[in-house]
Amino acid sequence: MRRFLYFLTALIILISFSARGQIVSGQSGGAYDLISAVNSLRTDNGLQPYQIDSNLMASAQEHAEYMALTGNITHTRADGSTPSTLGFIENIAGGYNLTSTVVIYSMWTDADHWNTMVGITYGVVGAGVAEKDGYIYYVLQVKRIATGLEGQPTPDFNSTADPNVVSPVITNTPQIDGSIFHEVLDGQSLWSIATTYNISIAEIIAWNNLLPTPIIFPGERLLVRVAPTSTVTPTVTLTSVPPTRTITPTVTPKTPTVTRTITMTPSPTLKPFFSFQKIDPSQRKWIGIALVGFCAIGFLAVVLVGFVKKEK
Numbered sequence: 001m002r003r004f005l006y007f008l009t010a011l012i013i014l015i016s017f018s019a020r021g022q023i024v025s026g027q028s029g030g031a032y033d034l035i036s037a038v039n040s041l042r043t044d045n046g047l048q049p050y051q052i053d054s055n056l057m058a059s060a061q062e063h064a065e066y067m068a069l070t071g072n073i074t075h076t077r078a079d080g081s082t083p084s085t086l087g088f089i090e091n092i093a094g095g096y097n098l099t100s101t102v103v104i105y106s107m108w109t110d111a112d113h114w115n116t117m118v119g120i121t122y123g124v125v126g127a128g129v130a131e132k133d134g135y136i137y138y139v140l141q142v143k144r145i146a147t148g149l150e151g152q153p154t155p156d157f158n159s160t161a162d163p164n165v166v167s168p169v170i171t172n173t174p175q176i177d178g179s180i181f182h183e184v185l186d187g188q189s190l191w192s193i194a195t196t197y198n199i200s201i202a203e204i205i206a207w208n209n210l211l212p213t214p215i216i217f218p219g220e221r222l223l224v225r226v227a228p229t230s231t232v233t234p235t236v237t238l239t240s241v242p243p244t245r246t247i248t249p250t251v252t253p254k255t256p257t258v259t260r261t262i263t264m265t266p267s268p269t270l271k272p273f274f275s276f277q278k279i280d281p282s283q284r285k286w287i288g289i290a291l292v293g294f295c296a297i298g299f300l301a302v303v304l305v306g307f308v309k310k311e312k
Contacts, residue, residue, distance in 0.1 A: 030100070030129030031061065034138060037100040038117050038125065041213075045118045050142065056088065056126020060139040064128035067094065067137045088143040091116045098136045106201050107191035110184065111217045120144050169196040172224075180225035186218050197224045 039049035067073055073094045075082050083090040093107045108114065120142060128139040169192050174180050182193055194201045205214055207223045216222065 030136075030138075031057065031127040034100045034103070034127045034129065034140060035125055037104055038140065041104060042118055047118060048122060050123050050125035051145075053124035053126050053143065056124060056141045056143060057128070058126070059086070059088075059128075060090075060126040060141045061128030061130070063090075063092075063141075064130040064137045064139040067092070067139075068130040068132040068135070071132075071135075073137070083141070088141045089116050090142075091138075091140040093138045094135060096134055096136070098138065100138075102191075103138050105213050106194075107189050109190045109214055109216055110186075110188055111215060112187060113189060114215045116140065116142050169193050171196055174225065175227075177227040178225070179223065179227040181221045182224045184216050184218055184220045184222060188216075188218075190214065190216060193222065193224065199224060 035050065035052060042049055063077065066078060073092055075090060075092060091108050091113050093103045095107075098107075104117070108117065117140075122145040123142050124145060125143075126141045130137045169182070169185075169188055172180050172182055180197070182197070184193070190201045190204055194204055204210070204222060204224060205212070207226060210216075
C-alpha cells in the first residue's frame with residue numbers, strides 16, 4: 001500500500017513538472033519591457049519612474065506562472081492570499097498576441113488599473129510574464145514608498161472600488177434608434193468592453209471623442225454602437241402611360257405670286273329700237289290698230305299726192 005502511495009505521489013509530481021515545463025517564462029524580456037513601458041507612461045505624466053524591486057519581481061513572476069498553470073486570470077494565489085493582504089496593488093491581464101503596449105493602452109485603461117501605473121507619486125515595481133500554448137499572462141505589482149509628504153499617493157481619480165474586483169461586461173439592449181450605451185463598472189477596461197461588443201478600441205475612442213490614451217471611469221457611459229443610418233425606400237407609384245400625341249403638321253401659308261390676269265371687256269349688246277316681245281299682250285292690239293291707222297293715212301297721203309301731180 002505504501003509503495004502505491006509513493007508511486008501515486010511521484011506520478012503527481014511528474015505531471016506537475018511536465019505541465020510546468022510548457023510554461024515559458026518572460027522574466028528576462030517581457031517583464032522588463034512591461035516596466036519600461038509603464039515608466040515611459042509615468043514620464044509622460046510628469047512622474048518619476050518606478051524603482052525595480054527584486055522581491056516584487058519574484059512575486060509577480062511566480063503569480064504569472066501560476067495563472068499560466070491554472071489557466072485562470074485571477075488575483076488570488078494558491079494559498080488564498082490577495083494583493084491587499086500582501087501589501088501591494090496589482091494589475092493582471094491575459095490574451096493571445098499581447099504586447100506591453102496593448103496591455104497598458106488597451107486593457108488597463110480603466111481608472112483602477114490606470115491608478116496602479118500613474119496614481120502613485122513614488123513606488124517600487126515588479127513584473128512577471130508567462131506564456132502557455134500561445135496565451136500570454138502579464139502581472140504588474142506596485143508598492144508605495146512612504147517618504148513624508150512626497151510619499152503620499154496622488155489622487156486616485158475618486159475611485160473607492162477594490163482594485164482587485166473585475167466586473168464582467170454585460171451587453172446592454174439597443175435604444176429606440178438602435179444605438180447602444182455601456183455604463184462602465186469597476187474593473188472594466190476598453191479592451192474587455194470592445195471584445196464583448198465585438199468592436200475595436202479605436203471605434204470606442206472615435207465615437208466618444210476620447211484621448212488616444214484614454215482613461216475610463218466607473219459610471220461613465222460609452223457609446224458602443226452607433227445608430228444605423230435610416231435608408232429611405234422610394235414608393236413606386238404606377239402611373240398609366242398617356243397616349244402619344246400625333247403631331248399635326250402645320251401648313252405654312254405660301255405667299256401667292258401675283259400674276260397678271262387679262263380681264264375681257266364685254267362688248268355692249270345692241271338693243272332693238274322696238275321689240276314686240278316686251279310689249280304687254282293687252283297693248284299689242286292697240287298698237288296694231290295704230291299702225292294700221294298710220295298706214296292708211298300714209299296710203300291716202302300717197303294717193304292724194306299722186307292725183308294732185310296728175311292734174312297739174
